Amino acid sequence: MDRNTKDFVFSFALAALGAYFAIEGFSIYKRVAGPPFKIEKLSLSPGFLPFVLGILLVFFSVLLFISTMKGEKDFGTAFVERWKVVGKWFADASRNKEYYFTIGAVVIMFIYSYLLLSVLPFWAASLVFLVGIFLYLKAGVWWKSIIVAVAAVVLTVVIFKYCFNAALP
Amino acid sequence: MALQYISTAFATVFQPMNLLVMCLSTLAGLVMGMLPGLSATMAIALLTGLTYNFPTQTAIIALLSIYVGAISGGCQSAILLNIPGTPASAATALDGHPLAKQGRGGLAIFLATTSSFLGTFLSVIFVMTLTPVLTKLALKFTSWEFFLLSIFGILICGTITSTESQIKGWIAGILGLMVSMIGLDSVNTVARFSYGNVNMMSGIQLIPVMIGLFGFPEILKAFKLNNDEQVIPSSKFEAKEGFRLMGRNMVKVIRSAAIGVGVGIIPGVGEDTAGWLSYWATKSLSPEEEKKTFGSGNPRGVISVEAGNNACIGGAIIPVLSLAVPGSAPAAVLLAAFYMHGYRPGPLLMTESPSFLYNVCIYIAIASFCTWLLALVLSKGTVKILGIPKKYLMPIIYTLCVIGSYLINYNMFDVKVMFVFGIFGTLLTSLHFPAAPFLLGVILGPMCDSNLRRALNLSDGSLAPLVQRPICIFFLVLIVVMILAQLGVFKKLMGKKA
Known part of the structure; x- marks a missing residue:
């Protein structure tokens, strides 16, 4: 996908985020207008800056969107064509092994950060993570991957736990 | 009084433990700066979490040393590998790598490290003289001015760091400000965007955001890399020739240092811009005949870039100390680290902790000398690190990112925040949105919000x-x-x- 099309798609997401922020900012103002705060002016409420930021984001997203459509003679056709390009990109991406490979690595990192570290001590979680990701990335032969992982974990634990006296996860 | 502070700073830095920490941090900075993908920002962000338990002065020494070391270290991979270790050294590769190809890689490294040392050292003089002046000026600022200053900082950072449309830089800044809105507001303690989550009520911690934003995309990038880069072996330093060249080009060093400091003072604009501008200035002021030699191994190119990007260190610290507004992305992390270690940079710094300015200056000056010495003595060994396969190195770096995020609050929530902002940082990078204004938005958000709220309360909403x-x-x-x-x-x- 070329940069223009990326910006085209992202401008919609940004505008939606901006609109959500503005609405949420305004609802904060509505919330604090009642007791116990009784802040009656929007400019004095804690929702004022989020409200302004939301509007600004919508404004700049529209500018970004316009910049992606610059030079297009037939706006309607160009608009539809862009979405077709996006659809084609998704279709191509679903067949691209490189994407799946990277997503796989991100999933391993996610499992380590969200699950392994919650149930295992740091050294065990890190060892499982490092061996797993080294093998997944085909960093080297399996025994070399295990040696590097063990060495890295031992060194990290010794330095942080014993030298820096830090409590590890 | 200043002399007393300076002598105390010298005494502190020469304590055996602090000296050892300085050497180790400088070395770590050199290595991290040398490795493509590990930026100075990431180095400081990682070390910030790790220095949490350190005595304050030791921690400050470690953080400043790794900053100086990382910016200087980037030149070695730029020269020997044609891949800048940090964005700051991107312009160094233009003339440094051709010199290495000519078998003069040692001379190029000598010139780069010596210019780095001189650039940093000269910038310290600017820090010492300009900071008190700016601090005095900033004392005239009220809440309105601080609010506008933070907006101006984010906007100018977005303008200068955008490689394409400036709108993208501004959007990144707004997104950063939005992230800083999460949590209890500073005036009425009303929960905003926290969805009943206790962790989110206390706000999003800066360090995990920074580690994720800058570290994660680089880690992912390395997973796709084919490690077939050719490292050119470093030759002899040709120290005599190096000193002769340095002597002849002192004017260029001073000019580049002045450019570096100037660029550094502009909020959010970093060392890479300083390096390019210094290179451009030296090239455009050279005679027509010499201009043609730039890009094919002109030592003046290496000298000016390295003096400029390293002088940016001092330049970026000036607004940090005087206005609490970071001059570059690494300086932004440093500002957060200063807060974490109990210092409150800003207009009141010279009143509350006047010795801090002199401590910072002396630490940077000595760290730059330490970097110069270590870079030259250990360069033969350290460049071997460039040969470590990234697929082994980067997952290990990720475990350090986890530790760095966790140690801020000893809370697993921060590790999760780091991961989420890592994904977000990768998205920003792939969409060509600059990360620096986003970071500046997160940092300046609380200053922007609290000052605006205070000012509006005083003017009854007007x-x-x-x-x-x-x-x-x-x-x-x-x-x-x-x-x-x-x-x-x-x-x-x-x-x-x-």
């Missing part, structure tokens, strides 16, 4: 003081002119007139 105070008018005019200029309004007006 925005009129914005156009009644001279400094406010100055900032407003700057902001409006900058936005209109970037949107091409002036060009269109000029076109209509013509």
Whole structure:
């Protein structure tokens, strides 16, 4: 996908985020207008800056969107064509092994950060993570991957736990 | 009084433990700066979490040393590998790598490290002289001015760091400000965007955001890399020739240092811009005949880039100390680290902790000398690290990112925040949105919000003081002119007139 099309798609997401922020900012103002705060002016409420930021984001997203459509003679056709390009990109991406490979690595990192570290001590979680990701990335032969992982974990634990006296996860 | 502070700073830094920490941090910085993908920002962000338990002065020494080391270290991979270790050294590769190809890699490294040392050292003089002046000026600032200053900082950072449309830089800044809105507000303690989550009520911690934003995309990038880069072995340093060249080019070093400091003072604009501008200045001021030699191994190219990007260190620290506004992305992390270690940079710094300015200056000056010495003595060994396969190195770096995020609050929530912002950082990078304004938005968000709220409370919700105070008018005019200029309004007006 070329940069223009990326910006085209992202401008919609940004505008939606901006609109959500503005609405949420305004609802904060509505919330604090009642007791116990009784802040009656929007400019004095804690929702004022989020409200302004939301509007600004919508404004700049529209500018970004316009910049992606610059030079297009037939706006309607160009608009539809862009979405077709996006659809084609998704279709191509679903067949691209490189994407799946990277997503796989991100999933391993996610499992380590969200699950392994919650149930295992740091050294065990890190060892499982490092061996797993080294093998997944085909960093080297399996025994070399295990040696590097063990060495890295031992060194990290010794330095942080014993030298820096830090409590590890 | 200043002399007393300086002598105390010297005494502190020469304590055996602090000296050892300085050497180790400098070395770590050199190595991290040398490795493509590990930036100075990431190095400081990682170390910030790790220095949490250190005595304050030791921690400050470690953080400043790794900063200086990382910016200097980037030149070695730029010269020997043609891949800059940090963005700051991107311009060094232009002439450094051709020199290495000619078998003069040692001379190029000698010139780069010596210029780095001189650039940093000269910038320290600027820090010592300009910071108190700026601090005095900043004392005239009220909440309105601080609010506008933070907006101006984010806008100018977005303008300068965007490689494409400036709108993208501004959007990144707004997104950063939005992230800083999460949590209890500073005036009425009303929960905003926290969805009943206790962790989110206390706000999003800066360090995990920074580690994720800058570290994660680089880690993912390395997973795709084919490690077939050729490292050119470093030759002899040719120290005699190196010193002769340095002596002949002192004017260029001073000019580049001045450019570096100037660029550093501009909020959010980093060492890479300083390096390119210094290179451009030296090239454009050279005789026509010499201009042709730039890009094919001109030592002056290496000297000016390295003096410029390292002088940016001092430049970036000036607004950190005087206004609490970071001059570059690494300086932004440093600001967060200063807060974490109990210092409150800003207009009151010279009143509350006057010794801090001199401590910082002396630590940077000695760290730069330490970097020069270590870079030259250990360069033969350290460049071997460039051969470590990234697929082994980067997952290990990720475990360090986890530790760095966790140690801030000893809370697993921060590790999760780091991961989420890592994904977000990768998205920003792939969409060519600059990360620096986003980071600046997260950092300056609380300052922006609390000052605006305070100011509005004092004026009973009226925005009129914005156009009644001279400094406010100055900032407003700057902001409006900058936005209109970037949107091409002036060009269109000029076109209509013509």
